Amino acid sequence: DTAVSQTPKYLVTQMGNDKSIKCEQNLGHDTMYWYKQDSKKFLKIMFSYNNKELIINETVPNRFSPKSPDKAHLNLHINSLELGDSAVYFCASSQDKFLAGINEQFFGPGTRLTVL
Amino acid sequence: GENVEQHPSTLSVQEGDSAVIKCTYSDSASNYFPWYKQELGKGPQLIIDIRSNVGEKKDQRIAVTLNKTAKHFSLHITETQPEDSAVYFCAASIDSWGKLQFGAGTQVVVTP
Numbered sequence: 375d376t377a378v379s380q381t382p383k384y385l386v387t388q389m390g391n392d393k394s395i396k397c398e399q400n401l402g403h404d405t406m407y408w409y410k411q412d413s414k415k416f417l418k419i420m421f422s423y424n425n426k427e428l429i430i431n432e433t434v435p436n437r438f439s440p441k442s443p444d445k446a447h448l449n450l451h452i453n454s455l456e457l458g459d460s461a462v463y464f465c466a467s468s469q470d471k472f473l474a475g476i477n478e479q480f481f482g483p484g485t486r487l488t489v490l
Numbered sequence: 491g492e493n494v495e496q497h498p499s500t501l502s503v504q505e506g507d508s509a510v511i512k513c514t515y516s517d518s519a520s521n522y523f524p525w526y527k528q529e530l531g532k533g534p535q536l537i538i539d540i541r542s543n544v545g546e547k548k549d550q551r552i553a554v555t556l557n558k559t560a561k562h563f564s565l566h567i568t569e570t571q572p573e574d575s576a577v578y579f580c581a582a583s584i585d586s587w588g589k590l591q592f593g594a595g596t597q598v599v600v601t602p
Contacts, residue, residue, distance in 0.1 A: 378533070405588060415577055417534070417592040430589050464533050468588050477522060477588045481533030 377401050378482035380465050386488045387455055394451045395485045397465030405429075406448040407466040407479065408440060417464070423448055452487075460489045492517040494582050496593025503570050503600055511596045513580035514562040520582040523556060523563050524590070528577045537578075538565070570600045 378399045387393055399406065407430070408420040422430035423442040437453045448465060465482040493516040503509050515523075521542040526534035540547045540554045540563065547554050551570075556563040567574055577597050581590040 407588075415528075415595045415597075417579060417595075419589060422589065466533070477583070478524070478536045478539070479588065479590065481526075481535065483531075484533050 378465055378467055378480050380463075380482040380485050382485060383483065384486050384488075386490065388490055389455055389457060391455050392451070392453045393455060393487070394449055395463055395465075395487075397448045397450070397482060399446055399465075399467040399480070399482075401467055401469075401480060402446075403467040403469050403480070404445060405468045406442065406445070407468075408448065408450050409464040409466060409481075411462040411464060411484070413461070421448075421450075455487075455489045457489050460487055462486050492520055492582055492584060492591040494580060494591050494593040496580050496596060498596060499594065500597045501599070503598070505570060505572060505600055505602050507570055509565075509567040509570055509574070509598055509600075511565045511578055511580065511598075512562060513564070513582075513593050514560075515582040515591075516561070517582070517584055518558075518561065519584045522583040523554070524581050524583075525552075525554060525565050526579045526581065526592075528579065528595075530576075534579060567598075570598075572600050572602055574598060575600045 381396045405424045407422045420434050421440040426442045439451045442448045462484045464484045466479040468479045496513045524539035527537045528534040551568045553566040577595045580593040
């Protein structure tokens with residue numbers, strides 16, 4: 375059973391288009407994240423939601439808009455795609471037990487976005 | 491904000507030898523330090539973590555050490571095997587919402 379799933383796995387599109395990436399977790403976790411991994415493998419957090427509430431919003435262009443319809447889903451919509459948006463986008467989730475010393479983040483398989 | 495530096499960027503070892511990856515962090519308030527392993531084409535996976543009230547933690551062939559005074563922590567892999575080949579990331583976190591600041595990653599190659 376897939377714990378954190380993302381669709382699609384690959385996304386190739388033209389500059390200026392709008393696209394969405396979907397993420398679902400079946401772990402019953404309270405918190406979900408979006409990360410961007412660039413061509414040099416650098417991982418950077420973009421957004422985080424806890425029980426459908428936005429709690430982390432890094433310096434990300436407002437062309438990127440996350441949406442969490444429920445705590446098991448976190449989607450990422452990107453408007454007016456640019457060449458620099460090409461990267462692998464990872465969704466992750468964690469149980470809200472950080473204060474108890476438990477904060478393992480479970481990552482999805484990633485979505486490779488290529489903007490032409 | 492927190493800044494995490496990781497060295498080396500690549501590490502080649504012979505099977506059976508040990509591998510050590512080092513990270514430094516800038517914010518003394520950081521209190522959680524996980525290590526993630528990313529295999530080719532997959533998402534990162536937690537392999538071990540340590541909190542600031544512990545100096546060392548071991549899990550089979552993997553160990554992590556933390557020096558809070560010097561603000562650095564290290565990953566030690568003993569008796570390396572070809573399946574240890576992957577990119578390893580260190581990270582640090584200071585807040586209760588799990589915001590992780592990742593290092594730049596270390597590509598580990600274990601040759602038979």
